Amino acid sequence: MAPRRADELLYDSEATLRLVDNELVELRGQSSPSSCQPDDNTDAYIVKAPSAIAALPRMLQRANAEINNMLQTLRQSRSALEQSTVQKLQATHSKLREVTSATEDAATSILDALDRTQGLLDALDTEDAGKSERSVSLRAAMRDELFDMMGKLQFQDITSQQLAYASSILTDMETRLAQIAVIFDLSDLGMEPLPPEPLSGPVAFDPHASTKNADERQKVADELFSSACEPDKGDA
Amino acid sequence: MKFLVVDDSATMRRIVVNSLQRIGHTDVVEAGDGAEALSKFDASIGFVITDWNMPNMSGTELARALRARDDAKSIPILMVTARSVKEDILAAMESGVNSYIVKPFTPQVLKEKIDGMQPAGAV
Numbered sequence: 083m084a085p086r087r088a089d090e091l092l093y094d095s096e097a098t099l100r101l102v103d104n105e106l107v108e109l110r111g112q113s114s115p116s117s118c119q120p121d122d123n124t125d126a127y128i129v130k131a132p133s134a135i136a137a138l139p140r141m142l143q144r145a146n147a148e149i150n151n152m153l154q155t156l157r158q159s160r161s162a163l164e165q166s167t168v169q170k171l172q173a174t175h176s177k178l179r180e181v182t183s184a185t186e187d188a189a190t191s192i193l194d195a196l197d198r199t200q201g202l203l204d205a206l207d208t209e210d211a212g213k214s215e216r217s218v219s220l221r222a223a224m225r226d227e228l229f230d231m232m233g234k235l236q237f238q239d240i241t242s243q244q245l246a247y248a249s250s251i252l253t254d255m256e257t258r259l260a261q262i263a264v265i266f267d268l269s270d271l272g273m274e275p276l277p278p279e280p281l282s283g284p285v286a287f288d289p290h291a292s293t294k295n296a297d298e299r300q301k302v303a304d305e306l307f308s309s310a311c312e313p314d315k316g317d318a
Numbered sequence: 319m320k321f322l323v324v325d326d327s328a329t330m331r332r333i334v335v336n337s338l339q340r341i342g343h344t345d346v347v348e349a350g351d352g353a354e355a356l357s358k359f360d361a362s363i364g365f366v367i368t369d370w371n372m373p374n375m376s377g378t379e380l381a382r383a384l385r386a387r388d389d390a391k392s393i394p395i396l397m398v399t400a401r402s403v404k405e406d407i408l409a410a411m412e413s414g415v416n417s418y419i420v421k422p423f424t425p426q427v428l429k430e431k432i433d434g435m436q437p438a439g440a441v
Contacts, residue, residue: 186327186328186329189329190328190329190332193329193332193333229336229340229425232332232333232336233333233337233422233423233424233425234422235329235333236329236330236333236421236422236423237422238327238329239325239327239329239330239400239421240400240421240422242327243371243400286326286371286372286373286376287371288370288371288399288400288401288406290400290401290402290403291400291401291421292400292402293422296420296421296422296423299402299420300402300419300420300423300427302402302404302407303402303407303418303419303420304418306404306407306408306411306418307407307411307417307418310411
């Protein structure tokens with residue numbers, strides 16, 4: 083059976099529950115206490131509500147059928163949850179790992195290229211030694227730019243921590259959904275919930291890692307270390 | 319002076335090592351986590367730069383382990399990390415870290431911290 087959309091299943095579940103509720107209201111209406119007080123005289127109540135009692139087996143049968151439909155819907159919900167949502171979470175988790183790996187590879191390639199460029203500048207320094215002050219200053223400026231570019235690659239470490247944090251949230255959601263699926267397992271369905279995939283990739287991360295406001299955050303750290311007064315530390 | 323640079327990110331290790339070279343420190347040993355750093359630590363190491371979040375052994379655990387050793391009780395430990403919540407900074411301080419750099423950092427900040435932590439006359 084093709085997995086049904088979660089909103090369709092929810093709608094069906096609600097509709098089923100509404101039908102059961104209607105049946106119960108109908109039953110209550112036919113044996114309304116206003117026409118008869120069963121506590122006062124049970125025999126009179128039975129006599130005055132014969133049609134309701136006669137209809138009771140049929141109503142219970144209908145209620146039973148509706149409840150069975152609802153259970154079936156819940157089973158489908160569980161199946162949809164496992165086959166669709168959990169698998170999508172696992173796929174997203176996998177994508178995040180792929181992004182982390184791709185950015186790390188790219189950062190490494192860029193660092194290699196920067197190293198090679200530095201080497202080329204060193205070669206130019208040797209060839210042009212003493213020839214032109216202007217070219218020396220230009221190469222020095224280029225080195226500064228290359229070095230600055232290298233520093234900017236710190237974004238890779240920070241974003242990988244952010245992605246690891248997002249992955250951990252997904253893993254947590256996946257576990258919780260699997261637990262919900264177990265609750266939905268109201269009868270022997272012969273299905274086991276999908277076990278959450280163990281978190282792989284970077285397991286150590288800072289949930290607050292950010293590339294923003296580094297100066298302000300550095301200032302806070304400096305103030306804390308200054309206020310702690312550390313004359314004994316660091317005196318190797 | 320020999321530096322021990324500890325970070326689980328190869329990219330960050332290269333950036334820190336390049337930054338050190340830029341400011342004249344070329345004698346560097348690298349480690350991918352605290353446990354590896356401890357295994358590589360010896361009397362020749364004069365300065366430790368470590369990340370916080372690492373598998374196997376974190377930067378704060380490394381700092382505590384070093385402070386427990388007779389040969390590393392007073393070695394300068396600089397933490398370079400993305401963690402910047404006040405409680406984290408205090409925890410790093412409590413673990414024995416001497417100074418703290420928040421990522422992303424600039425080479426200027428790295429130089430200032432190293433200069434500020436080195437004993438007079440150290441090279």
